Amino acid sequence: MLSSNGYFTKSALIGLVLGQLVSLLITSTGLFSSELSRRGIDAPTSQSFLNYLLLGIIYGAIVLYRRRPIQMKWYYYLILGLVDVEANYLVVKAYQYTSMTSVMLLDCWSIPCVIILTAVFLKMRYQIRKFIGVAICIVGLVLVIFSDVHAGDRAGGRAPVKGDVLVIVGATLYAISNVSEEFVVKSADRIELMAMLGLFGAVVSACQIIIFERTELQSVHWTKNAVAPFLGFAAAMFLFYSTVPVLLKISGSTMLNLSLLTSDMWAILIRAFAYHEEVDCIYYVAFVAVAFGLVIYSSGKKENETTFYVSADDVEGKARDQVTIPDKLEERGAYQALTSEEQL
Numbered sequence: 001m002l003s004s005n006g007y008f009t010k011s012a013l014i015g016l017v018l019g020q021l022v023s024l025l026i027t028s029t030g031l032f033s034s035e036l037s038r039r040g041i042d043a044p045t046s047q048s049f050l051n052y053l054l055l056g057i058i059y060g061a062i063v064l065y066r067r068r069p070i071q072m073k074w075y076y077y078l079i080l081g082l083v084d085v086e087a088n089y090l091v092v093k094a095y096q097y098t099s100m101t102s103v104m105l106l107d108c109w110s111i112p113c114v115i116i117l118t119a120v121f122l123k124m125r126y127q128i129r130k131f132i133g134v135a136i137c138i139v140g141l142v143l144v145i146f147s148d149v150h151a152g153d154r155a156g157g158r159a160p161v162k163g164d165v166l167v168i169v170g171a172t173l174y175a176i177s178n179v180s181e182e183f184v185v186k187s188a189d190r191i192e193l194m195a196m197l198g199l200f201g202a203v204v205s206a207c208q209i210i211i212f213e214r215t216e217l218q219s220v221h222w223t224k225n226a227v228a229p230f231l232g233f234a235a236a237m238f239l240f241y242s243t244v245p246v247l248l249k250i251s252g253s254t255m256l257n258l259s260l261l262t263s264d265m266w267a268i269l270i271r272a273f274a275y276h277e278e279v280d281c282i283y284y285v286a287f288v289a290v291a292f293g294l295v296i297y298s299s300g301k302k303e304n305e306t307t308f309y310v311s312a313d314d315v316e317g318k319a320r321d322q323v324t325i326p327d328k329l330e331e332r333g334a335y336q337a338l339t340s341e342e343q344l
Contacts, residue, residue, distance in 0.1 A: 072188045088237075106167040113174075117175055268283065
């Protein structure tokens with residue numbers, strides 16, 4: 001990350017800035033969800049609908065402009081959209097029952113799930129330190145649940161344990177979505193993925209809103225204070241979905257994972273200072289455990305990491321570099337050997 005003169009390189013500085021931007025965006029989604037929960041608005045699918053609609057319109061327009069055929073079957077994107085919508089639904093729903101801090105910390109459960117899924121389905125190999133990091137993360141997650149059980153309403157929710165379970169299930173679906181996207185982008189590209197995810201995510205969300213949230217939306221008194229958190233959540237989610245691929249291209253998944261760690265600290269600081277709420281000391285212990293576990297997980301050789309939201313061009317380029325360079329060296333060696341024989 002350091003240049004020869006001792007300063008950060010331009011790409012390293014951009015990666016650091018984007019990393020904190022992503023961290024603040026994910027924290028902002030939690031903040032807006034907490035605000036809606038405080039106002040008694042319980043419409044988690046409606047919150048995510050605007051994000052999917054923006055993804056479908058903006059990235060869909062790019063896909064239409066390029067006039068390229070869709071590289072993946074449409075029903076793959078339908079399944080992916082369904083999983084992603086339900087993951088967002090469960091995590092947003094959890095804010096009705098537990099604290100923002102718990103949601104932010106327990107959402108890290110998706111990382112050990114990603115390790116398991118990629119190892120089983122994508123045949124990824126991990127160093128032993130990866131599994132040690134997962135174990136430490138699990139310890140931190142257990143501490144969060146233990147704290148919520150004993151803190152009760154003081155933790156910021158009317159049913160903390162139920163909220164914790166919703167987050168864990170939602171994080172598991174996030175992991176399935178991430179691994180599926182990793183598989184999809186090897187055959188398609190990032191723009192197509194975002195466009196189709198937005199399209200089918202919006203369709204699934206609309207159907208779910210009509211069935212489950214129509215009455216809730218009709219009962220909401222749509223004042224400026226009620227609309228603002230909805231729009232803020234959608235904008236933060238859209239920017240998050242759009243920024244993560246750029247960060248991965250510049251700095252890789254290690255920087256993404258390490259940057260997202262600070263979102264937990266942002267959440268704690270917001271809760272402690274902005275809302276003047278008491279934070280259980282176990283939360284800080286849990287944060288340190290999760291952070292330490294994720295640092296261990298993120299360390300190690302780069303080729304052993306899983307990669308999220310990478311484009312097909314990046315995958316093909318990486319594969320091309322890994323294959324063609326040795327081939328060129330081999331061809332060069334064979335050419336030199338042939339030349340030597342001719343000289344003899």
